Amino acid sequence: MHSKFNIVAPDQGLAAALQHKIDQKTKPLGALGQLEQVAKKLGLIQQRLDPQFGQPHLLVFAGDHGAAKAGVSAFPQDVTWQMVENFLAGGAAINVFARQADMHLAVIDAGVAHDFGKRSGLINAKVAPGTANYLEQPAMTVEQCATAIERGAEISRNLFANGCNIVGFGEMGIGNTAAASLITHCLTGVSLADCVGRGTGLDDAGLVRKQGLLEQALGRYRAAGGNNEPLAVLAEFGGFEIAMMVGAMLAAAEAKMVLLIDGFIVSSAALTAATLFPALADYCVFCHRSAEPGHQAQLRALQAEPLLDLGLRLGEGTGAALAYPLVQAAANFLNEMASFESAGVSDKA
Incomplete structure (x- = not known):
């Protein structure tokens, strides 16, 4: 798997010139806060002093989880395919926000337990109709995991070939906060209890049940000699939508695209x-x-400071779509805002 991707850190040669350009804008040093850091990052990714966005896309990867039937979610598994239908009909939150941000939205069937047929706006990349139940066995085989990663990579490569250089990630899959919790625990070492939340709205009793089931799954994996190697953990507990996002992210980074990372489940793929x-x-x-x-454990491990803190917990890529205008603002101030010299404004003494 490692041999399939070649991801190198952006060349820092432009860093000083980008910082100088940012500092010479008509504002006090650092006055645009986090937007200045984003602007610099965009310039370094694109290796230019005037970053530009082409064909912005938001990808929503959907997949079902075998463990959902065991009660790790407040919602029945059928909600996954029903929400995909909602996406395709244009009625979900992500449709509203993607339209508002003028982002192309594509829905990917990574492994939903439903046959959608050929549909406009749907990419059929189904590996299997849902994963196995990781309470009893690995969620996917090593081969299935590799297939999901490769199909995700192919989606990003196709986007890049068609002029896309910025892509947002979203997901849909009943039970996938449970999978993300297990992945996060294994890859960060943070206690499982601190990685498990209410997901789509479990009550106190449901949260206790969810945590107990995840402890059971983890115990089975450890008893079988399971380690914390990322691809092993991904195959053991992940969903096809999470594995496919891993591949899509790796190929996008290899192509030097900007990746807009949504919340908990998307960040579990980014962490992997x-x-x-x-x-x-x-x-x-x-x-x-x-x-x-x-x-929080994921963000600490990735040394990441997110743009928004709105109490969101919907998924679908909604946070990525909402943040995209801020990312545009970072590029626009870098490209369009006057410098002290060009505006004839006196710099500080």
Whole structure:
């Protein structure tokens, strides 16, 4: 798997020139806060002093989880395919926000337990109709995991070939906060209890049940000699949508695209990808801080400071779509804002 991707950190040769350009804008030093850091990151990713966005896309990867039937979620598994239908009909939150941000939205069937047929706006990359139940066996085989990663990579490569250089990531899959919790625990070492949240709205009893089931799954994996190697963990507990996002992120970073990272589940894919290739994080803009407790562990591990903190916990890529205008603002001030010299404004003495 490592041989399939070549991800190198952006050349820092432009860093001083970018910082100088930012500092010479008609504002006090650092006055645009985090937007200045984003602007510099965009310039370094694109290796230019005037970053430009082409064909911005938001990809929503959907997949079902075998463990969902065991009660790790407040919602039944059928909600996954029903929400995909909602996406395709244009009625979900992500449709609204993607339209508002003028982002192309594509929905990917990575492994939903439903046959959608050929549909406009749907990419059929289904590996299997849902993963196995990781309470009893690995969620996917090593081969299935590799297939999902490769199909995700192919999606990003196709986008890049068609002029896309910025891509947001979203997901849909009943039970996937549980999978993300297990992945986060294994890859960060943070206690499982601190990685497990209410997901789609579990009550106190449901949260206790979810944690107990995840402890059971972890115990089975450890008893079988399971380690914390990222691809092994991904195959053991992940969903096809998470594995496919890993591949899509790796190929996007390899192509030097800007990656807009949504919340907890998307960040579990980013954490997996960045554990394999640490330079991946240099291509990521972390869009929001999820209300899921495990997201804090992910952000710490990735040394990431997200743009928004709105108490979001919806998924679908909604945080990425909402943050995209801020990323545009970072590029626009760098490209369009006057410098002290060009505006004839006196710099500080």
